[in-house]
Amino acid sequence: MPYIEASVRRGQLVxxxxxxxxxxxxxxTSLRAVAAEAGVPLGTMQYVFPSKEQLLRAVIEDVxxxxxxxxxxxxxxxxxxxxxxxxGAHSFWSHxxxxxxxxxxxxYELVTYALRTPGQESLARxxxxxxxxxxxxxxxxxxxxxxxxxxxxxxxxxxxxxxxVDGLVLQHVCDPNDSRSRENLEAAIEMMIAxxxxxSASPARD
Numbered sequence: 775m776p777y778i779e780a781s782v783r784r785g786q787l788v789x790x791x792x793x794x795x796x797x798x799x800x801x802x803t804s805l806r807a808v809a810a811e812a813g814v815p816l817g818t819m820q821y822v823f824p825s826k827e828q829l830l831r832a833v834i835e836d837v838x839x840x841x842x843x844x845x846x847x848x849x850x851x852x853x854x855x856x857x858x859x860x861x862g863a864h865s866f867w868s869h870x871x872x873x874x875x876x877x878x879x880x881x882y883e884l885v886t887y888a889l890r891t892p893g894q895e896s897l898a899r900x901x902x903x904x905x906x907x908x909x910x911x912x913x914x915x916x917x918x919x920x921x922x923x924x925x926x927x928x929x930x931x932x933x934x935x936x937x938x939v940d941g942l943v944l945q946h947v948c949d950p951n952d953s954r955s956r957e958n959l960e961a962a963i964e965m966m967i968a969x970x971x972x973x974s975a976s977p978a979r980d
Contacts, residue, residue, distance in 0.1 A: 784822055787812050788836045791829055796876040800883040801890075805829065827894055830884060834897075837881060838904045842912070844869045851916040855924060855972050858916035863939065863963050867956070875947050882944065906932045917972070925971025934969060938962040 790812035794803045805826055809819035823829040848865030849858050871878060881901075888897035910932035917924050924931065942962060946955040 783814075783818070784832065787814070787819060787822055787829070788832050791833050792836065792877075792880065795833065795883070796880050800830070800880065800887040827897060830888070830897060831900070834884060834901050834904060837877070838908055841866065841870065841905070842908050845908075845912050849916070851912075851919045853916075854920035855913060855917040855922055855970055856967050858913065859935070859966050859970070860963055862912070863935075863959060863966075866939070867959055871943055871946060871955075872952065875950070878943050878947050882947075902936070905936055909936060913970075921975045923973050923975050925973075926969050931966065931970055935962075935966050938965065 787808065791803075791808045794808045794811040797803075798807065805819050805823065806816050808829065809816045812819070823832065844865050845862050848869075849861045851858055884901060885898045888894045888901070906929065910928040913924070913931055913935075914928045916922075917928075926934075939959075939962065942955060942958050945958075946952075
């Protein structure tokens with residue numbers, strides 16, 4: 775087998791894991807199955823990811839990075855927090871929910887697998903901490919770059935926004951209805967903007 779840099783091999787295995795988990799479920803997919811998906815020996819798989827928990831963490835990070843990339847590519851933060859919330863939510867839905875239900879199901883399975891597996895409960899908490907952290911940092915940057923203040927702490931705003939979108943995604947996965955889901959998303963966006971209580975920062979005085 776030709777030599778492949780560790781970072782490249784790690785990325786290949788994470789990509790293979792996402793395919794395998796989406797197809798067979800998180801609980802029912804072993805390291806051996808992921809290795810087969812990637813076309814590498816099990817020993818190579820276990821050298822990079824000695825345990826399934828380590829692989830799951832890498833998959834979660836990869837999904838978080840994908841969400842962050844969608845937000846970064848879709849929103850000009852200098853246009854303010856309201857613009858960021860609106861455009862970010864719409865872009866997330868278009869790129870990661872519509873036609874990507876397998877991705878959303880996999881994310882929910884990652885949570886339930888961790889909660890049901892003794893000793894791995896912290897993985898579910900860590901997963902949502904990562905989601906909330908990326909959204910909070912993104913909202914804070916949007917407000918800062920536009921010279922705005924937010925009535926709610928950015929961590930709270932991120933967690934509530936995440937809870938609203940999470941619930942809408944689950945409903946959509948269970949009963950896909952794009953027009954209804956987008957109407958509900960708009961209602962959630964208005965709620966988030968109201969919670970944020972966005973104001974322009976007072977100009978500095980001489």
